Amino acid sequence: MGIFGRILKVRLAGDRLECEHVPLDPEVHRAFVGGVGLGAYLLWRFAPAGVDPLAPEAPLIIALAPLLGTPLTTTAKLAVVCKSPLTGRISDGLSSSSFALAAKRLGVDAIVIVGALDRLSTVHLNEELHRCRLEPAAALSGASPAEVGEAFAGAHVAAIGEAGERRVRFASLANDGRHAGRGGAGAILGAKQVKAITVRGDAIATVADGEAMRERARDLARRSRGAATDKYRRLGTVSNLETFDRLRILPARNFQAVSIGRKRARKLSPEGLGAQGGHVRAGCAGCTIGCDHRFGGTRLEYESLFALGPLCGVEAPELVLAAAAACDRLGLDTISTGGTIAFAMECAARGLVPWSLRFGDDLVPWIERIAAREGIGDRLAEGSRRLAASIGQGSERFACHVKGLELPGYEPRTMQTMALGLAVAARGADHNRSGAYQADLRPGVDRFAADLEETPPRVIETEDHAALLDSLILCKFLRGAIADPWVEGAELLAMAAGIDLSGAELRAAIRRIVGLRHLFNRREGWTIAEDTLPERFLSEPLEDGEVVSRELLQGMVAGYYRARGYGADGALGGAQLERLQLGRWLEMEP
Amino acid sequence: MVEVELYGLPRLYAGGERCQVPAGTLREVLLAVEARFPGLAPAMLQGGAVTELVRVALDGREMIESADYPLGEGAVLVLVSAQAGG
Ligand code: SF4
Numbered sequence: 001m002g003i004f005g006r007i008l009k010v011r012l013a014g015d016r017l018e019c020e021h022v023p024l025d026p027e028v029h030r031a032f033v034g035g036v037g038l039g040a041y042l043l044w045r046f047a048p049a050g051v052d053p054l055a056p057e058a059p060l061i062i063a064l065a066p067l068l069g070t071p072l073t074t075t076a077k078l079a080v081v082c083k084s085p086l087t088g089r090i091s092d093g094l095s096s097s098s099f100a101l102a103a104k105r106l107g108v109d110a111i112v113i114v115g116a117l118d119r120l121s122t123v124h125l126n127e128e129l130h131r132c133r134l135e136p137a138a139a140l141s142g143a144s145p146a147e148v149g150e151a152f153a154g155a156h157v158a159a160i161g162e163a164g165e166r167r168v169r170f171a172s173l174a175n176d177g178r179h180a181g182r183g184g185a186g187a188i189l190g191a192k193q194v195k196a197i198t199v200r201g202d203a204i205a206t207v208a209d210g211e212a213m214r215e216r217a218r219d220l221a222r223r224s225r226g227a228a229t230d231k232y233r234r235l236g237t238v239s240n241l242e243t244f245d246r247l248r249i250l251p252a253r254n255f256q257a258v259s260i261g262r263k264r265a266r267k268l269s270p271e272g273l274g275a276q277g278g279h280v281r282a283g284c285a286g287c288t289i290g291c292d293h294r295f296g297g298t299r300l301e302y303e304s305l306f307a308l309g310p311l312c313g314v315e316a317p318e319l320v321l322a323a324a325a326a327c328d329r330l331g332l333d334t335i336s337t338g339g340t341i342a343f344a345m346e347c348a349a350r351g352l353v354p355w356s357l358r359f360g361d362d363l364v365p366w367i368e369r370i371a372a373r374e375g376i377g378d379r380l381a382e383g384s385r386r387l388a389a390s391i392g393q394g395s396e397r398f399a400c401h402v403k404g405l406e407l408p409g410y411e412p413r414t415m416q417t418m419a420l421g422l423a424v425a426a427r428g429a430d431h432n433r434s435g436a437y438q439a440d441l442r443p444g445v446d447r448f449a450a451d452l453e454e455t456p457p458r459v460i461e462t463e464d465h466a467a468l469l470d471s472l473i474l475c476k477f478l479r480g481a482i483a484d485p486w487v488e489g490a491e492l493l494a495m496a497a498g499i500d501l502s503g504a505e506l507r508a509a510i511r512r513i514v515g516l517r518h519l520f521n522r523r524e525g526w527t528i529a530e531d532t533l534p535e536r537f538l539s540e541p542l543e544d545g546e547v548v549s550r551e552l553l554q555g556m557v558a559g560y561y562r563a564r565g566y567g568a569d570g571a572l573g574g575a576q577l578e579r580l581q582l583g584r585w586l587e588m589e590p
Numbered sequence: 591m592v593e594v595e596l597y598g599l600p601r602l603y604a605g606g607e608r609c610q611v612p613a614g615t616l617r618e619v620l621l622a623v624e625a626r627f628p629g630l631a632p633a634m635l636q637g638g639a640v641t642e643l644v645r646v647a648l649d650g651r652e653m654i655e656s657a658d659y660p661l662g663e664g665a666v667l668v669l670v671s672a673q674a675g676g
Contacts, residue, residue, distance in 0.1 A: 227633040227643055231599050231671045243597040243670045246650050437674050441645050443655040476675055480643070 002066040002205050002497030003029050007042065008108040010123065010132070012056075012115035012192055017123060019132040024109060029066060030499055030509070031585060036092040036433075037471035037513035038110055039063035039081030041585060043090060044516060046112050049523050053085040053184075054167060054191040056116035062158075062197075063110045065473040066497040068100055069205050071217035073224050073288040074475030076100050080180035082188050086169040086336065086383050087404035087428045089521045091183025094432070094470060095158075096284035099175035099199065102156035107203030117193040120165070122152075127201030137195040141165060144329040145174035148196045159196035160186040161331025163371040167191055168381040170336035170406075171371075174328070177292075177299060178284070181333035182405065183427060208498035216495060220481070224288045228480030233281070235270050236293030237302035240409075241310075242269045248414050248542075251407070252310040253359055254342035255400050255534075258411045258542055260310045267317055268309055273300065276317045284475075291477055298325045303431070306409035307338025312345060313359025323363040330371035336383060339406025341366055343384040343399050344376075352393045397535040403428035412537045413546040415440040416450035420556045421459045423531045426517040433470070435462035448546055450553075456560040467510045508581070514564070515580045519572055528570045531557045592619050592661050596627075598671035600644055603629045616646070617657040619667065634669075645672050 005026060011018040032041045039061050046059040060082050067075040078100040084091035103111065107127050122135045140148055148159035156175075163171035164186030171186030172179035189195075207213045231239065244250040245265035248258040259265075266272055270279065273295040283290030292299055298321045308314060308323040327334045341363060348357045355376055357366065369377025379387055384406055388399035400407045405428025412419035421436025422429045431437065439458040440447035468489050469476050482488050486503040493499045493506070501509065518526075532538075533548060541547040558568040565579060566572050577583045591610040601607055604627035611622035617638035624635045634644050639657060647668040648654050648661075661667065 227599075227641075230602070230633075230643075231673050234602060235598060237675065239598050239671070240674060243674075246595070246597060246668055247647060247670070248650065431675075435675065441653060441670075441672065441674055443645070443653040445653070447653075448651070479675075480673060 002070065002207055003034070003109050004107050004203070004205055006108055007110040007112055008106060008125065010111060010113045010125065012113065012117050012123075012194070014118050015134065017132060017134050019125070019129045021108065021129070029109075029497060030501065031581070032513055032516075033471035033493065033509055034065035034109065035063055035077070035079045035094075035471040035473040036081065036467065037509070038065070039079045039092055040090065040513055040516045040520065042110055042112055043081050043083065044520055044586065046114065047083055051083060053083040053088065053188060056192065057114060058083055058188060060113045060185060060188045060192070061110060062103060064100070064104050064108070065471065066493055066499070067472050067474060069104045070207055070213055070496050071286075072213070072474070072492065073217070073221045073286060074284070074478050075473060076285045076287070077473040077475065078103060079470065079473065080173055080185045082183070082185050083524065084183035084405070084427065085167070085187045086184045088524060089403050089427060089526065090517050091185065091427050092433075092470070093180035093182050093185060094473065095173070095175055095178045095180040097176035097178055098285045099156045099158050101285055102201070103199045104205060105201040105203050106199055107201055113192065113194070116191060120193050120195050122196040122198065123194055124198045125200070127203050140195050145331055146177070146329070152196070152198055155198045155200065157196050157198050159331075160189050160194075161329060161371065163331045163381075164190040165195070166371060166373045166381065168332065168370060168373065169383045169386075170333040170340070172331050172333050174331055176284075177328070179328075179331070179333070182335065182430070182432070184333070186331050207496055209495045213495045216492065220478075221288045223481040224478055226481060229289045229477060232291035232477045233289050236281075236291060236300075238268070238273060238293060238300055238305050239270055240302040241265055241305055244409070248544075249411050250310055251306060251409055251411050253313050254311065254346040254398060255407070255411065255536055256346070258414055260315065264315050267315060268305060268320065273317050273321070276321055287475070289475070289477055296321055299328070300324050303409055304334035307335045308363060311338045311342045311409070312361075312363060314363065315360065319362055323367060326364045326367040330367065332367065332371060335408055336406040337367060337370065338363075339400060340370075340380050340384045340387060343387065343395075344380055346398055347391055347395050352391055352395055400534050400536065401429060402533065403530050405429045410437050412533055412548055413542050415447050416548060417445065417447065417455050417458050419533060419537065419548045419553065420450060420455050420560060421462065423533055423553060423557060424459065424560050425463070426514075426521055432476075433463065433466050434459060435466050435476070438462060450556060452552065452555050452559060455556050456563045459560060460563055463514060464507065464510050467513050468506070471510065471513060511564075512580045512582055515572060515576075515582055516585070518566070518570065519582070519586070522570070522572070526570070528557065528561075531570070591663065593666045594619070594623050595666065595668045597668065600630060600634050600669040600671070603627075603634050605629055613661055613663050613665065615657060616654060616659040616661060619661050623669075640669070643672050645670050
């Protein structure tokens with residue numbers, strides 16, 4: 001019901017693949033719901049402690065969700081979970097659309113891929129295991145994910161681009177024009193010599209209460225069409241840029257500035273971008289919102305716009321769109337791409353490296369060098385943390401990452417709830433697993449000065465909310481149409497999968513998921529020293545004097561862990577594991 | 591006068607980017623904005639208050655909501671979408 005109670009384990013070795021169904025404990029979905037929660041559980045179970053993320057034994061997990069395949073709007077999504085080759089910590093990225101729906105028709109709740117092949121191949125997965133097979137993919141080497149999709153026209157395909165093949169540490173996995181971008185899942189598939197995965201099956205996860213589900217699906221679709229989602233539908237997230245510029249939140253020139261000025265911001269507004277060859281709108285399969293805005297044929301959202309635009313000093317809309325198209329074609333996370341190039345630009349401007357790379361340059365040649373690991377591109381392909389370590393000369397101070405993951409488009413010095421959210425996020429600097437920026441824009445919250453007592457619970461609330469939506473999985477852009485996500489989340493889970501949890505029990509499950517992610521990081525070497533921000537934000541005030549207080553941040557990090565019920569140093573002892581009811585899940589054998 | 595700037599959804603619903611209205615309390619100012627841009631009601635503004643979809647930043651900084659908040663001559667109000675996700 002809504003779930004199948006088993007996973008598909010795919011073992012790759014040499015020129016062979018073995019597929020088997022592995023039953024899941026019937027309590028797993030009660031404990032971890034699905035999506036990123038299920039993915040965290042499977043990662044704990046299948047990743048050997050201390051594994052090199054690019055080693056054959058490192059798993060790549062595609063976790064599906066209880067609401068996937070139901071008629072509920074915005075639920076055609078999956079989670080890609082791994083130990084990140086960029087951060088060495090847990091990484092979970094969402095991707096959407098037809099591939100997710102087709103993956104569920106394999107009749108499983110997740111796909112776990114381990115091992116590696118000896119040559120580039122496509123993995124064809126089938127509901128009938130004897131039909132699973134490999135196909136040599138040498139002819140597809142260097143192809144874009146879209147070209148791979150065309151090569152398997154009619155099939156449902158997820159693929160890596162050239163960047164994944166070259167193990168760029170922030171390479172994405174793409175399907176249907178969407179990317180599971182952050183953290184470098186594409187590099188893991190590249191290391192396994194898997195160019196693409198196709199899925200084919202006819203299994204249907206029966207919904208526990210079909211009539212209630214159909215009724216709720218109609219109701220949710222109606223709510224999804226209201227003013228609460230208009231921003232995403234009619235403007236797209238790119239409209240954030242002009243607003244953020246006005247509020248002095250917009251990171252520019254590698255976080256050296258928080259505004260590019262009204263006129264320049266206007267050029268990168270939906271209207272300005274639309275002047276570059278038109279503006280059309282699309283959406284994921286089955287979505288009644290449709291936030292996918294394409295300008296001159298290129299899909300663009302705020303994070304890509306900020307990272308490939310103001311962050312790198314690029315002002316011309318056509319240059320930003322060309323850079324975004326290049327990332328799509330080569331299979332790269334746009335935030336880490338822009339963040340790493342912006343860092344290199346500042347290093348060049350300061351004379352730390354002799355590279356002909358200037359703020360405002362056309363990014364496409366650099367993006368191509370990164371994907372091909374050509375020349376200096378090979379160093380940039382390692383991400384800003386490793387690049388800073390190799391450049392030295394104090395450059396680490398302005399390498400803008402947390403745990404190795406480049407920062408998204410929210411300036412921490414003028415969004416100090418977000419500052420804590422970024423510092424403590426398990427997958428590194430992250431706007432998708434922490435929605436702390438929402439708290440910063442609430443009346444009554446001073447976004448320029450965090451509070452030792454009040455800020456940590458605000459961060460926890462937005463983190464838990466995000467983990468809930470990412471486990472069910474429901475698109476976050478629907479959140480404005482849901483009055484109480486805990487109550488409605490529990491109802492949807494019961495309707496879809498027959499899992500009866502009270503709102504409080506669902507909260508406990510989400511806290512368990514957050515706890516398990518943290519435990520995974522601890523197992524892989526995390527210490528509380530990682531939960532900080534780059535030195536720039538702690539010691540370089542903005543022009544109006546805003547800076548993040550180092551002492552306050554340290555105090556808030558400790559407060560965050562205390563408020564979560566952990567030790568102030570992030571330790572999770574026996575009593576805490578007992579309270580989270582995590583103990584039994586930590587002992588599962590692969 | 592109070593300068594009012596509109597971004598994101600408020601701009602979309604208003605069909606305009608800025609206006610000037612007489613100084614007064616936040617409620618009085620928002621009523622004047624509503625009269626100037628009727629498209630803002632009822633989704634964005636209702637009876638001199640913002641809905642949950644809108645935030646009001648004084649001079650682009652502090653988010654304010656109290657109906658009695660006094661806005662003097664030369665104040666700048668920035669109306670933005672409440673949802674900042676991207
Ligand atoms: S709102 Fe956007 S991201 Fe969310 S499901 Fe719809 S099209 Fe996809």
